[in-house]
Amino acid sequence: MSGLGQELGVAIVTGLLQGCVYALVALGIVLVFRASGVFNFAQAEFGTTGLFAAYAALTLWGWSYTWAIVFGLGVAVAMGLLTERLVVHPLRNASRVTVLVGTAGVALAAIGIQFWQFNETLIMTMPRIVDSLFLVPVIGAPVTVQQLITLGVLIVASVMLALFFRSPAGLTIQAAQQEPTAAELVGISVRRVSMLTWAMAALLGGLAGILSGPNLTFTAGFLSFGAGRALLPGFMAAVLAGMRSMPGAVAGGLTVGVVEQMGTLSMMIEVPGARAMLLFGFLLVVLMVKPHGIFVPRAAATA
Amino acid sequence: MSETTQVLPAVPADANDETTVVPAVEPPFRPSRAGWTARGVVWAALAWVVLALPLNILSPFEVGVTDVDVASLAVIYAIGALSLNVLLGYCGQISLGHQAFVGVGAFASAYIVTNLQLSFFLAVGVAALFGAVQAVLLGAVSLRLTGLYFALVTLAYGSFAQETLFGITSLTGGEGGKPAPRPDFFTSGYRYYYLCLGFLALVLWIDWRLTASKAGRAMAALRENPRVASSYGIDVRAYILVAFAVSGLFAGVAGSLVAHHDEVIVPSSFDFRLALLFVLMTVVGGLRSRTGVVLGAVFFALLEEGALVSMFGLEGFFEGLLGLPTEFVSLVVGPILLVLTLTLYPGGIGQQVAPIRLWLTGHRFDRHAGRVDDVEVTDVRA
Numbered sequence: 001m002s003g004l005g006q007e008l009g010v011a012i013v014t015g016l017l018q019g020c021v022y023a024l025v026a027l028g029i030v031l032v033f034r035a036s037g038v039f040n041f042a043q044a045e046f047g048t049t050g051l052f053a054a055y056a057a058l059t060l061w062g063w064s065y066t067w068a069i070v071f072g073l074g075v076a077v078a079m080g081l082l083t084e085r086l087v088v089h090p091l092r093n094a095s096r097v098t099v100l101v102g103t104a105g106v107a108l109a110a111i112g113i114q115f116w117q118f119n120e121t122l123i124m125t126m127p128r129i130v131d132s133l134f135l136v137p138v139i140g141a142p143v144t145v146q147q148l149i150t151l152g153v154l155i156v157a158s159v160m161l162a163l164f165f166r167s168p169a170g171l172t173i174q175a176a177q178q179e180p181t182a183a184e185l186v187g188i189s190v191r192r193v194s195m196l197t198w199a200m201a202a203l204l205g206g207l208a209g210i211l212s213g214p215n216l217t218f219t220a221g222f223l224s225f226g227a228g229r230a231l232l233p234g235f236m237a238a239v240l241a242g243m244r245s246m247p248g249a250v251a252g253g254l255t256v257g258v259v260e261q262m263g264t265l266s267m268m269i270e271v272p273g274a275r276a277m278l279l280f281g282f283l284l285v286v287l288m289v290k291p292h293g294i295f296v297p298r299a300a301a302t303a
Numbered sequence: 304m305s306e307t308t309q310v311l312p313a314v315p316a317d318a319n320d321e322t323t324v325v326p327a328v329e330p331p332f333r334p335s336r337a338g339w340t341a342r343g344v345v346w347a348a349l350a351w352v353v354l355a356l357p358l359n360i361l362s363p364f365e366v367g368v369t370d371v372d373v374a375s376l377a378v379i380y381a382i383g384a385l386s387l388n389v390l391l392g393y394c395g396q397i398s399l400g401h402q403a404f405v406g407v408g409a410f411a412s413a414y415i416v417t418n419l420q421l422s423f424f425l426a427v428g429v430a431a432l433f434g435a436v437q438a439v440l441l442g443a444v445s446l447r448l449t450g451l452y453f454a455l456v457t458l459a460y461g462s463f464a465q466e467t468l469f470g471i472t473s474l475t476g477g478e479g480g481k482p483a484p485r486p487d488f489f490t491s492g493y494r495y496y497y498l499c500l501g502f503l504a505l506v507l508w509i510d511w512r513l514t515a516s517k518a519g520r521a522m523a524a525l526r527e528n529p530r531v532a533s534s535y536g537i538d539v540r541a542y543i544l545v546a547f548a549v550s551g552l553f554a555g556v557a558g559s560l561v562a563h564h565d566e567v568i569v570p571s572s573f574d575f576r577l578a579l580l581f582v583l584m585t586v587v588g589g590l591r592s593r594t595g596v597v598l599g600a601v602f603f604a605l606l607e608e609g610a611l612v613s614m615f616g617l618e619g620f621f622e623g624l625l626g627l628p629t630e631f632v633s634l635v636v637g638p639i640l641l642v643l644t645l646t647l648y649p650g651g652i653g654q655q656v657a658p659i660r661l662w663l664t665g666h667r668f669d670r671h672a673g674r675v676d677d678v679e680v681t682d683v684r685a
């Protein structure tokens with residue numbers, strides 16, 4: 001294959017796989033936005049916190065990988081529940097920008113605690129679940145098994161979410177989100193639903209963190225502004241989904257991943273920070289042209 | 304109950320006559336001579352802390368150059384926080400990319416002084432102008448967007464500026480950094496502190512004039528409800544752009560000062576953490592309270608540089624007892640204070656010091672002065 005074609009192929013494959021992480025983050029953001037109308041800036045930090053917990057369990061305490069993952073996810077969920085209790089619920093009558101500042105505060109607190117607890121080793125690495133790497137035939141893009149596992153987890157998570165929202169429990173969540181007062185009247189505990197959604201969002205964030213961390217070295221704030229930055233791409237994916245659609249969040253995450261990887265093409269090598277520039281431009285274009293999102297089911301778009 | 308349902312006493316026909324309406328006006332409160340003396344003493348003490356202490360005048364302490372540099376940084380942060388306060392406090396527009404506002408000013412100023420060999424004072428002016436222009440451009444975008452989406456754009460703008468704009472090596476010196484020498488007369492840390500203080504005074508004056516003017520009232524109105532505001536003939540778009548311009552102006556000044564404070568600036572110092580720090584300073588300080596925002600900025604600057612911890616001898620507590628290194632104290636303590644501010648004391652530091660502030664300006668001491676029931680960052684635009 002020719003130079004540019006192959007480069008493009010590599011960028012698309014890498015972008016799609018990186019997009020899986022963004023999609024996981026975006027799913028959490030959409031879930032929380034539907035439940036509480038909150039832009040959750042702590043979503044990425046659920047992931048980093050889970051990652052750090054898994055790292056501590058695996059490399060410092062010598063647990064098995066399975067238990068390390070379970071522990072990491074547990075810590076992420078606990079953090080999600082604490083955020084709901086300590087910040088989001090007390091601020092339920094405050095304005096949405098206020099709650100946004102509150103979740104940003106949670107993110108900052110998490111970063112601070114990560115720095116504090118792990119200040120001996122500033123840059124950390126964690127072994128992958130399966131440490132092997134292969135080249136995709138024809139295109140020649142390097143792919144780690146870890147990334148394939150991430151893709152698999154994303155598919156499983158999407159299917160399970162889709163099934164869940166058709167189950168009775170999922171329907172109560174939808175009811176509580178659409179009309180809280182009416183839901184209370186028919187006996188749904190909106191409070192419990194809110195806790196449940198935050199726990200699910202934190203779980204998704206934790207998965208994103210634990211699965212993407214081993215691909216790179218990580219520091220505190222890894223998913224917010226560190227090497228594995230997924231907060232902004234996750235939000236952009238959620239915007240593409242109109243902040244409402246779950247399948248849209250997955251599609252949006254993959255799209256954002258590919259768009260971002262275009263910045264690594266050799267024609268962009270002269271441009272400093274090409275990836276950040278592309279993301280900024282892309283976000284502006286989307287918000288100017290299609291502010292209600294692209295990957296939105298037609299019924300939701302008209303609503 | 305039956306009494307209340309009885310016939311009301313007949314209202315005299317001339318009840319509305321102005322001669323009958325004599326409101327009992329209490330004479331305005333005037334402090335006694337002792338009260339004025341006490342206030343004067345406190346004012347003198349404050350002036351001493353701000354003006355004389357860093358220069359070791361009449362001071363039992365020995366303030367070194369590094370401590371004065373921290374004090375200068377606190378003053379600069381106060382300017383930056385006031386800049387965010389214009390957007391977040393007066394207009395209810397959150398900016399998560401404020402590090403870019405400051406950074407643009409910093410690099411503009413460094414470029415003018417280092418590459419063009421022009422004077423520092425010109426550079427401050429141009430930096431302020433640059434800050435205002437980029438803020439207005441971003442603000443023009445925000446006119447089309449609602450509150451939460453605008454927060455996203457600023458977040459993306461921040462990382463775009465940090466990596467792309469500040470990554471242009473020919474302008475910013477890239478990772479190696481850009482030298483930004485101090486002006487001739489102000490090379491010593493002590494003199495530079497007074498320079499920063501002068502700029503803070505200027506910024507406070509502009510901010511005060513802004514809020515006291517028609518523009519300030521227009522902003523308050525459009526923050527509460529842009530539709531109602533525009534129905535009263537307020538040009539909502541124009542005043543939002545004015546707010547962005549003023550905010551960018553302040554941020555540009557802060558950037559220029561921080562550049563020449565550090566004397567070498569690198570792009571990585573303008574990262575997302577700085578933006579969050581500005582949000583912390585403004586919200587914990589107390590939105591729309593000038594005193595509070597300045598105090599909040601000083602508090603976090605001193606905390607960030609570890610000066611506050613060592614001042615009170617708390618290293619033992621934080622490092623020994625909690626195992627928390629001094630440089631991370633602000634990261635752990637700050638967010639906790641933020642959440643406390645949001646949920647329990649929405650007025651922030653400004654609310655806490657309001658009784659003292661009012662007392663100092665010659666009012667009666669009222670413990671409940673300045674109470675705010677909610678952080679009124681209204682999101683009508685959201």
